[in-house]
């Protein structure tokens with residue numbers, strides 16, 4: 001027979017003496033950062049597209065939203081370096097950790113090594129987060145590992161993890177150290193080194209610039225640039241006469257952006273359209289005369305979506321020119337029309353179509369100017385996409401080469417004799433830039449113009465004849481430009 005209820009309570013401790021842990025108070029900015037890391041890991045979400053929604057749902061004030069943004073983007077961006085430090089602080093491989101525990105550890109290590117949050121507070125806040133998202137057992141592990149991380153600052157960790165003796169250094173150990181110091185995969189460090197070529201001494205600066213907070217660039221399309229600058233509290237961009245740089249905040253809060261008198265566009269991207277338009281006359285380029293004979297003919301934008309450069313070409317092309325803007329993806333073509341329309345009811349002289357540039361509906365030799373803004377790895381915009389460097393692989397670049405060659409060949413075929421084709425990428429990777437153009441030139445039928453002459457006011461564009469912009473030199477994305485004149 002079971003003992004009476006009363007008897008079962010005899011040996012129990014009084015409730016006030018139970019050793020239950022205090023309830024965890026949720027720390028919303030860190031929870032938002034953790035949710036972002038989970039989304040990137042579990043469903044391959046893009047950090048820059050996902051965070052605004054998480055911030056909106058959390059209803060954070062500006063200060064907490066800034067903290068959540070700093071913690072999430074910073075942790076994603078520095079992942080490779082944080083993992084190396086965590087691996088050295090743990091008695092088992094990182095791969096044996098539950099992925100959510102690793103996310104929490106990365107978030108904690110980022111706060112300890114990269115923020116002004118005092119290390120003890122960073123550990124306490126992260127252990128608290130661990131208690132709410134992965135449980136009390138893993139929280140103890142998080143506490144132990146993060147305490148080891150606090151034993152050194154970032155520089156001391158980097159020295160600890162890299163070859164200590166200068167005499168042991170090889171080119172490969174230098175690459176490995178730069179990769180660790182600036183949180184880039186080694187294959188991207190090698191690609192940027194190759195793109196810098198004779199300016200290799202700038203490699204550290206080029207990598208460091210990819211970790212800086214990107215400034216938002218606007219383009220003044222149907223509004224005076226100085227007026228836009230005053231309205232949004234920005235600064236005129238140094239290179240493009242249409243550019244305004246704003247320190248932060250959401251550009252879509254500005255009426256000028258919402259009604260499309262202005263748009264969000266990196267100043268480097270603006271320069272690509274400006275350079276192609278400059279081949280019509282100025283800038284010391286071998287144009288004029290018969291080259292301009294068809295200037296009331298067609299300009300073709302072969303990869304136009306979402307339309308930033310097409311909209312600028314529309315502003316810059318002389319009267320009489322018609323613009324054909326094509327993109328293979330129908331929804332991207334629709335975006336082109338929206339970008340160009342702005343406040344207007346129609347899109348005037350721009351015709352937007354959905355078409356595969358590799359199987360084009362237009363005839364050969366019809367265009368005076370062609371823009372081939374090719375799909376690329378995006379390694380030139382790592383500042384803006386914190387997770388991209390860890391998501392991309394060398395195979396992505398290999399896979400893109402055939403498409404890039406095909407699109408440049410299609411662009412050259414579409415241009416008339418004497419016409420100019422601009423080949424543009426938002427990547428400095430030589431396999432996507434110089435090697436594509438050299439492949440095309442080797443087939444004959446076109447010669448390279450000195451593209452630097454199309455941007456006479458922009459310094460340090462490289463050894464030529466191509467243009468390579470850099471975040472650390474120009475404050476723009478690392479855009480590449482070649483201008484090819486068709487024979």
Ligand SMILES: C[S@@+](CC[C@H](N)C(=O)[O-])C[C@H]1O[C@@H](n2cnc3c(N)ncnc32)[C@H](O)[C@@H]1O
Pocket residue numbers: 269302303304305306307308309310326327328329332355356357358373374375376
């Ligand atoms: C770098 S984006 C172009 C950006 C655009 N020029 C701008 O400034 O807004 C490359 C575009 O190429 C398009 N694309 C990819 N393959 C294509 C193809 N075979 N033919 C035409 N467009 C293609 C993609 O849909 C994408 O919109």
